[in-house]
Amino acid sequence: MEKNADWQWEISAHRAWFRFNLRELFQYKDLIFRFVRRDIIASYQQTILGPVWVFLQPLFTTFVYFIIFSRVAKIPTDGIPALLFYLPGIIIWSYYADCITTTMNTFQYNAYIFNKVYFPRLIVPLSSILFHSFRISIQLLLFLGVCLVYTLKGTTIHLSWQILLAPCMILITACFALGCGLIVSVLTAKYRDLDNIMQFLLRLFMFAAPVVYPASLIPKKYEFIFWLNPLTPVIEIFRSSFFKPHPLPLSYLMLCILTTFIILITGVILFNKREIQIMDVI
Amino acid sequence: MAKKLIEAAHISKYYRLGVLGSHTIKEDLKDWWAGKLHKQPAQETESREYIWALRDISFDVYQGEVLGLIGKNGAGKSTLLKIISRITLPTSGRISGNGRIASLLEVGTGFHSELTGRENIYLNGHIMGMKKKEIDRKFEEIIEFSGVSRFLDTPVKRYSSGMYVRLAFAVAAHLDPEILVIDEVLAVGDAEFQQKCLNKIKSISKEEGKTILFVSHNIQTIRNVCNRAIVLDKGSIIASGDSESVLASYGKMTRDQFLGVDYSNQTEQPGNENIRIKRLELIPEYQNQFQVIDVRTPLRILFEFFYQVEEAGELMVVLQVFNNAGEMIFEVASRNYSFKKGIVKGESAIPGNFLNDGLYYISITFVRNSIIRLFYLESCLSFDVEDYKDSGSWSGKWAGVVRPSFPVNLSQ
Numbered sequence: 001m002e003k004n005a006d007w008q009w010e011i012s013a014h015r016a017w018f019r020f021n022l023r024e025l026f027q028y029k030d031l032i033f034r035f036v037r038r039d040i041i042a043s044y045q046q047t048i049l050g051p052v053w054v055f056l057q058p059l060f061t062t063f064v065y066f067i068i069f070s071r072v073a074k075i076p077t078d079g080i081p082a083l084l085f086y087l088p089g090i091i092i093w094s095y096y097a098d099c100i101t102t103t104m105n106t107f108q109y110n111a112y113i114f115n116k117v118y119f120p121r122l123i124v125p126l127s128s129i130l131f132h133s134f135r136i137s138i139q140l141l142l143f144l145g146v147c148l149v150y151t152l153k154g155t156t157i158h159l160s161w162q163i164l165l166a167p168c169m170i171l172i173t174a175c176f177a178l179g180c181g182l183i184v185s186v187l188t189a190k191y192r193d194l195d196n197i198m199q200f201l202l203r204l205f206m207f208a209a210p211v212v213y214p215a216s217l218i219p220k221k222y223e224f225i226f227w228l229n230p231l232t233p234v235i236e237i238f239r240s241s242f243f244k245p246h247p248l249p250l251s252y253l254m255l256c257i258l259t260t261f262i263i264l265i266t267g268v269i270l271f272n273k274r275e276i277q278i279m280d281v282i
Numbered sequence: 283m284a285k286k287l288i289e290a291a292h293i294s295k296y297y298r299l300g301v302l303g304s305h306t307i308k309e310d311l312k313d314w315w316a317g318k319l320h321k322q323p324a325q326e327t328e329s330r331e332y333i334w335a336l337r338d339i340s341f342d343v344y345q346g347e348v349l350g351l352i353g354k355n356g357a358g359k360s361t362l363l364k365i366i367s368r369i370t371l372p373t374s375g376r377i378s379g380n381g382r383i384a385s386l387l388e389v390g391t392g393f394h395s396e397l398t399g400r401e402n403i404y405l406n407g408h409i410m411g412m413k414k415k416e417i418d419r420k421f422e423e424i425i426e427f428s429g430v431s432r433f434l435d436t437p438v439k440r441y442s443s444g445m446y447v448r449l450a451f452a453v454a455a456h457l458d459p460e461i462l463v464i465d466e467v468l469a470v471g472d473a474e475f476q477q478k479c480l481n482k483i484k485s486i487s488k489e490e491g492k493t494i495l496f497v498s499h500n501i502q503t504i505r506n507v508c509n510r511a512i513v514l515d516k517g518s519i520i521a522s523g524d525s526e527s528v529l530a531s532y533g534k535m536t537r538d539q540f541l542g543v544d545y546s547n548q549t550e551q552p553g554n555e556n557i558r559i560k561r562l563e564l565i566p567e568y569q570n571q572f573q574v575i576d577v578r579t580p581l582r583i584l585f586e587f588f589y590q591v592e593e594a595g596e597l598m599v600v601l602q603v604f605n606n607a608g609e610m611i612f613e614v615a616s617r618n619y620s621f622k623k624g625i626v627k628g629e630s631a632i633p634g635n636f637l638n639d640g641l642y643y644i645s646i647t648f649v650r651n652s653i654i655r656l657f658y659l660e661s662c663l664s665f666d667v668e669d670y671k672d673s674g675s676w677s678g679k680w681a682g683v684v685r686p687s688f689p690v691n692l693s694q
Contacts, residue, residue, distance in 0.1 A: 007289075007378035013371055031408035038394050038405055045396040045437075116391040117409055118368040276371050280297065 015273055025120050035127035040134065054135050055142050058094065062086045069212045078214040080243045081155055087143050088242070089211040089235050095136040095170070096177045096231060097202060102128040103181025104198060107189045107278055114279055121275040122268070125181060129174050136170060147242065162241035162248060169234045176230045176260045182267030189278045210235050230256040285380075287461055287493050288343035288366075293375035295336040295361055295517075335361040337517045339375070343461070343495065348487045350508030350525060351497045352532055354666070357514040359497050363387060366463055366495065381460030381493075384410055388465070390450030395439035399430060399449055402438055406453045420456045427482075428452035455482045462486065463495045483507060501529050501574060501668055530573075553587070557648045557657035560625070561586040564644075564663050569634070569670075576670040577685055580634040583663070585646065589626050591656070597621055598649045601630055604661070606641040611683055618652060638685040639669040 044050040062083060069075045070082040077085035103125040107114065110124050151157050188194045206212075209231040218226045226232055233249055233256045240246040336358045343349050353359050364370045366377060367385035392409040393402050403424055407417040417424075425431045428449045430441070438446055464483065484507065486492045498504050504511055504525060511528040513521040521531045545551040551558045565582040566575045575581070589597065596618035603611045614630060643661040650656050669680075 006380075008380045010376060010378045011365065011368060011372065012376040013374050015371070027413075028408070028411075030414045034405050034408045038397060038401070041401065042394055042396045113392050113409065115364075115369060116388045117385060119409065119411065276368065279370050 015276070021120070025122060025126075028119055028123055031119060032123050032127045032130065035124065036130045036134065039128065039131040051138075054138050058087060058091050058139055058142070061090050061094070065090065065212055075213045076217065078216060078244060080239075081150060084147065084150060084155070084243070085214075085239070086212065087146060088239050089209075091136060091139045091143060092169070092173060092231070092235050092238060093206055093209060093211045095132055095139075096173050097206070098132045098135075099129050099174060099177035100181040100184070100202065102132070103178055104184040104188055104195075106181075106185045108195075111279075122271060125178060125185070129178055133170065133174060140166070157242055158244065160241050162237055165241065166238060169238050172230060172256065172260050173234055175264045179260065179263035179265070179267035182271040183263070186270050186274045186278065189274075190281050210239075227252045228255065228259065230260045232256075284344040284346055286342050287345050287381055288377065288379040290342070290366075290377045291340050291375055293336055293339040293362070293365060293372045293377065294334065295358075295365065295370070295373050296332045296334045298332055334517050336365075336372070339514075339517075339519055341512055341519065341522065343379075343493060345493055346487070346491045347510055348494045348496060348508045350504040350511035351495065351514060352501070352504050352511055352529070353514035356516075358517040359514055360465070361517075362514070363463060363465060363495075363497055379461070382411070383461045383463060384457045384459035385463040386454050386457075386465060387463075389447060389454050393438055393446070393450065396437055398437055399434045399441070402449065403453055406450065410454065410457055411459075412457065416458065424452045424456050427455060451479055455479070455486075459492070461493045461495070463497075465497050480507070501532065505529055532574075551588075552659055552662075554657055556589075556591050556650075558588040558590060559585070559646075559659060559662075560588060562646070562662050564665055566665075567634075574668050575665055576668040577637065577639055578634045578670055579667070581632040581665070583630045583632070583644065585628045587626055587628075587648075588624070589621050590623055591650065592623060594620065595651050597626075597656075598652060599628055600647040600649060602645045602647070603632070603637075604643045604645065605683065606643075609683070611637070611642070615649075635687040636684060637667050638680055638682055639667045641666050 044053065047053065049056065065086045066082050069086075070077065102109075106121065106124050114121065147157055184194065184198055188198065208226075208229055215226065215232060215236050227249070233252045236246075237248065237253070339358075339362060341349075351359050351362065361370070363385070364387070365372050366383070367387060369385075369387075390402075390406060392406055394405060397405065403421070404414070404417055408414070425434065428445075428451075430445050430449050433441065433445065438449070441449070483494065483496075487494050494507075496504070496507055508525050510523065511525045511532075512519055513528055513532045521528045545560055551560060553559050561584070563584045565584065566579045567582070568574070569576065569578045583601065585599075591597075597620075598616055598618050600613055600615040602613040605611055616628065642665055644663040644665075645658070645660045646662055647658045648656040
């Protein structure tokens, strides 16, 4: 028999750790965009307000936080009008939370497809992150609108050049969420308990990022740990580019990019290694 | 000789049995550690149970052939399909191949009920690995094949199940891989549409020279569609070769499987102090060359038992037939007899053209004086009724529990 003939593909029990096939992923790009399109169409079917919900969700949350954290708990907002302070933090945070939640449930939610047909599984989390990116883009437009209203009413807004970094900040958030989500997805598929723990942890994690309070509130000795969280520089830089021209916390930004990169790579490698074995335990 | 497209070598697959979620982190670590130490898979651990879904399967697939995989439920057909489709990994072994594979384990995978037919054609097509240009090019053809052009912009949740299947199959039929893997579950929808599907499959192989792997548990279908077949049983290949000869051995295998126990060893005889069963047998009067029970086959049931009751009284025997879902199809009873202690022989029959295709179980009950249950033996015989189609065409599953051939006459 022909040994080692030129086979185009091979299936075996062994799966390499570094088998990241970018070309294959690219071949399926149509599928990625089709999934995004599906999510966009499906999420507002049979709702009266339709796409308006994209705006309403962060607005409602902002309003609630405004009452609880600003009015009742009286947490300072760095001299920024409270509503304007909360809104960007909430938008970025919910983007992160949505991305990580859909990514970590990749196997549970898509088992019915994964059980019937093969395609690179990474497509599913990638497409849901694109879907949420579409949403956050619209939400950021809303934020600009709200800023405009405040300016017309006389609030001074100092736009700095750092606003140009906003897309990078979104990208970092997405990569961080994807990395964490992929790691968790592999673990939760086997140990369901993690699912419950994660929901709880995610809620706690919000308070570890400067969503409802400014970073300036953190005591000096905890500062390093606080800034180790990639979401801290992301939210702080985004916020300060609108209101309080800070010098760019460059070293923290570098650290944040490094952390994100490591987590993302770990997630992708783990996911690629396990994506098929997992189907036996789902 | 045709070009070899797939080479499968020594494929095995085991599954871990037991309650889902019963494996803890601790056990997994232990397994992993055991694997490290002994350089062998940890499944050798004795304390837990594994099931080998496939054991040492090797076969080749050549260009342009239609290879059938046949076997009973649980024979490992689906597992093998899933491995070839890259949905699950083998535990050991290797499959190598050339050419793009498309698997149809289901039609309409990923259909979203809120989306329109048009959107779903693209969604499903992409999931199956088609590119946008490819779908654009075949779009008209797909719509025409499906026959739902009027409802193209209606969400598929408003479709009837028939329309849904048509649309789904239409997309699948226009895939353009070198190798097509098809599960029998595609045999859904009305007869006319199934004929259309079957013709499509045939033309894909004959005219377009595509290679097809076809899985079924139905002899007739395999015989109609495939030129070569592999018979799987309990995870191993028990026969392979050209369809006709392989199917004959499949028939023999199923015949050996059921039917009939001769309890010559007295200690093994089921029973109690009243009844002791000596022999139970189901004898089919085969109607086809494969020696397979199909819907036409009449069955005789023979049984023999020791009647061990001393006191005078009346004995009645009841036979009950259950289907695979556990529903009782019917029961038949003898009249009451006054027998002396000793051997009793009994006989009953199930006529041909009566039961529908499926798996059936027979239970036997011995009743004294019409009221006291002396002994009851559950599922003591089982048999599998195969489908049969006159025209040799593939026109799907007949509905209903029974399938009598009562005449339906028309006149004008």
